[in-house]
Amino acid sequence: MSSLYNLKRVQAIIREKTSYNIILIIISFLFAFVLLSLSYLYPNTSHTLKAKILDYSSNVVNAIYSPIGTINKSFTNLNNIINIYDINHDLIKENENLKNITNKIIILEAENQKLKKLLNLPNFINYKYITAKIISKMNSSYIQSVILMVGKKDSISLGSPVLYNNSLLGYINEIGFNSSRVLSITDINVKIPSVILEKDIKIILSGNNSKFLKILNYIDTSGVKAGDKVFTSGDGNMYPAGLFVGTVRKKLDGNFIIKPSLQLNDLNYVQVISWKLKDRGIDISVDPMFYE
């Protein structure tokens, strides 16, 4: 058996030696460089092509994901059972805190409604969203994204914000008919106009392909302290205002970073907001050029 296998292998290598063709190598390299250049120069065409291939392979990815996802979930459940006393202890404490906060929120909400009535402010827009299943998670040192089992057929669009329980996770970066790719807020290409609501400090956050976000434009650090909550400001019409982004943390060197409230990798389902102009309350006939 072993000799037959070795014979096959030797034959294959000899065949490769005799058919060694320098032109084929040059063509292969040229093809790769042309592909790279074209996708860099025409990102939209590249995204369309990638979305098409992703669409065709999404069912296979989903089929392989299901059993592995179940095994992974079982391990998480097992870990939860092992640590059940610690988790329960933490939950009791958290529950007590939440009860206090809920009472405060009820009072604040009533006050807020009264003030809104006095100022005659219109109601905020209620965004429509759909729930989507994550079928693959990619977190390398140079890209942080996941693939969702929803696409154009589910009425989502390019740039739609992706969230979970009012916490921002990312946005739709590539979209096919059946599937789409979410770029995580921790990806280097993502910038988030944000605000520290308690202090009314506006900042721009950027991912850096790690588990934290960095502050791009912040100069005065006197007002900020560790533990401050950061929300989306809604500037630039990229994300709705008021979505929770994360909490401020102080590094050993004194600089501030933001720890995202949720990690895409810990979730199996996410919510995708319908981000069409009409759904955002924008009247396209007023000034379409500005928004498009």
Add this chain to the structure above:
Amino acid sequence: MTIYSYVLSNIYSLSPFFITLILSIVSLLPIMPSGTEEITPLLGVISLSFWIVNRPDIMGWIPVIIIGIFNDVLYGSLLGIACLSAIMVRLILIKILHRVDLTNIYHTLFYVGLSLIVWLFINNLAQYIIYFKFYNYHAVIFQFLVSLVISPVIIFIQLLLFKKWLFQ
């Protein structure tokens, strides 16, 4: 002849190609414990280098290019980066195979290690050129080490397939 009939009639010779594609997909799934996703082993690259070393006639330039493009699509990186990495991996491995005549199968581990270095180097270099900044080099080093530790398992399984089932 349709594509399906072609695949069915050449199922044995196309197996390495499909195994590599499936292992590339598996790399994207939650196979690592929570918090360590960044250092998920590059199973697709391990498989790719295994088949290049053992059956270079089957894992030719075209399958290598297709696997590269498929990896680009799955990873969401710029189209062509993984393709370039895969071509470079094949070129280097074939050059070594031509010089060091008919090496022992246990040297596959060395080839896999080399392939992983080439793959990670080209991928990260391309990202550096595009974004002018290199992040998380620790993650890259650990991803290489984890892939290298996992590779004997993948090599062993594929060797078993190669000897007992495929190419009889």
